[in-house]
Amino acid sequence: MNTLTKIDTDILNYMQRDGRLTNAKLASKLAMSESPCWRRLRRLEEEGYIESYQANLDRRKLGFGVLAFVQLTFIEHDSKTTAIFEGVIKNCDQVLSCHNTTGDADFLLQVVAKNLDDYSQFIDNTLRKLPGVTAIRSNLSLRELKASSRLPIG
Amino acid sequence: MNTLTKIDTDILNYMQRDGRLTNAKLASKLAMSESPCWRRLRRLEEEGYIESYQANLDRRKLGFGVLAFVQLTFIEHDSKTTAIFEGVIKNCDQVLSCHNTTGDADFLLQVVAKNLDDYSQFIDNTLRKLPGVTAIRSNLSLRELKASSRLPIG
């Protein structure tokens, strides 16, 4: 399957909106019968168009009052520093995402914390301890106008 | 339900990792019987701890080669400018998330685009057209070290 049909992108869209849709319901939404719908969905999973399914939780209700974007700058880019950094980031559950970016900073991290104390501890104990870091710039989220991870397909 | 038990956070964790887990499988992972497991899961849904379920798609396979973080600065903050801005952002599917943040910029957006041309069009046709915008700073993702939206609960 090289290119996706309209049906495929429709399926992906529905599954982005409700990851627990059963095949039967999905098929009825698409006004098609269950067998081809099932085959397509399975193919989209097997070929990796769908990476995973997950429940989206309410961050605040679970006590994560702080969401921050952190820009990190490194003084040098030798492979050892990088390896240490990657290891720390991957093992740190507070870091939701981390991108190597263009711009003045080298990395942009998305971080959650229970509160400002917790966040400050993370900065001090985790980020400042990283070798080679020369600048840490924090941008705290004051208000979430929009928070999605749905790709605009179809 | 004011406070969550270990079982509840375990359930949330499993559902974060696999949103399609059936109640039976979830219960067996937790080594408990199905009925209390089912009741707890339903309560977590009803009380909003679980906001939604979704399929996570492969951005690159779906042709979104560009992921960018855009910092926006406004010259003024009157309610009209803000209202226009919020409307545009919410209706724009390319914008995955948008936060009002601390720091020199006012907003931080996460944006996807098919390619750099597409991205540049978005900047010109959507962001630059917004009234009151004085600065637009783009940070393109060069490499995704980590991309998750799983909260570190439990």
Added chain:
DNA sequence: CAATTAAAGAAATATTCTTTTCTTTGATCG
């Protein structure tokens, strides 16, 4: 220690789902 209450477990059932196989349709190409 007995009584009460809340949550866990067991069991049962009806519904719903998945998944297969076979048939039909529709498009493509010689």
Added chain:
DNA sequence: CGATCAAAGAAAAGAATATTTCTTTAATTG
């Protein structure tokens, strides 16, 4: 136009699921 091929649809069957009700356990409190 007929043959071929791929995808769609129908049907079916068993398996798995959700959900209820009833029972048991365990913890708490007077």
